[in-house]
Amino acid sequence: MADSATDTDKLHRRGLMFILSSPSGAGKTTISRMLLDVEDEIMLSVSATTRPPRAGEIDGVHYHFVSDAEFDRMVEEDDFYEWAHVFGYRYGTPKGRIRNALKDGQDFLFDIDWQGTQQLKQKDEQDVVTVFILPPSLDELRRRLESRAQDSAEVIDSRMERARGEISHWAEYEYVVVNDDVDQCFEKVRRILDAERMRRTRQTGLIPFVRELMA
């Protein structure tokens, strides 16, 4: 697929806050990584978390792994756009350079839950695009959590329990995509991103020849 986020686009529109949420195990990390691999124009918003790293996760790349005390300090210093408790740990989106970069046309990808999505929507409705990824079934969700082999049976049970609660928030999202075949799901998510970049209300300036025509 041709990439619509050319330099010309960047000059004339605000960046997107592209949010992917799903119950744990439905595939949002997989889809996020596929998107970041092929889309040069979108950056991952790297969250801070108090949960310990999983095998293969790199500090500063997948998450900023911080202590409870460090997280407390970041909350006190108002360093977060939003933060929430998930599975007994805390997760937050650091403000960093996001707001200014959005103005410059930089798109950001957020892998955050429904609580974070609600907070970002309240703060920045016009730049936010929300996508909910559903598993094909609850049985398949359990199978994926087991195949990921990163959690004990107890933790998988609690993730399944939480999944029901998370899925109940699907109607708060603008787009819903079922992750049955991973390549098809990825293409659908990519098409959403592509279309949203072209939304007229996002354009902040006119391409010179259009401006001349309008003068």
Ligand SMILES: Nc1nc2c(ncn2[C@@H]2O[C@H](COP(=O)(O)OP(=O)(O)O)[C@@H](O)[C@H]2O)c(=O)[nH]1
């Ligand atoms: N609100 C919020 N949720 C986050 C943030 N970062 C990650 N999450 C969510 O926290 C949940 C747990 O993430 P993780 O521990 O990586 O496990 P996962 O369920 O396998 O993705 C997922 O629903 C993530 O989307 C964040 O900065 N803010």
Ligand SMILES: Nc1ncnc2c1ncn2[C@@H]1O[C@H](COP(=O)(O)OP(=O)(O)O)[C@@H](O)[C@H]1O
């Ligand atoms: N469409 C799919 N079909 C089969 N397995 C998948 C699919 N999408 C993701 N998976 C696998 O399911 C597991 C959970 O996916 P992951 O991306 O970690 O989910 P999440 O980030 O939503 O918790 C991983 O082992 C991943 O390789």
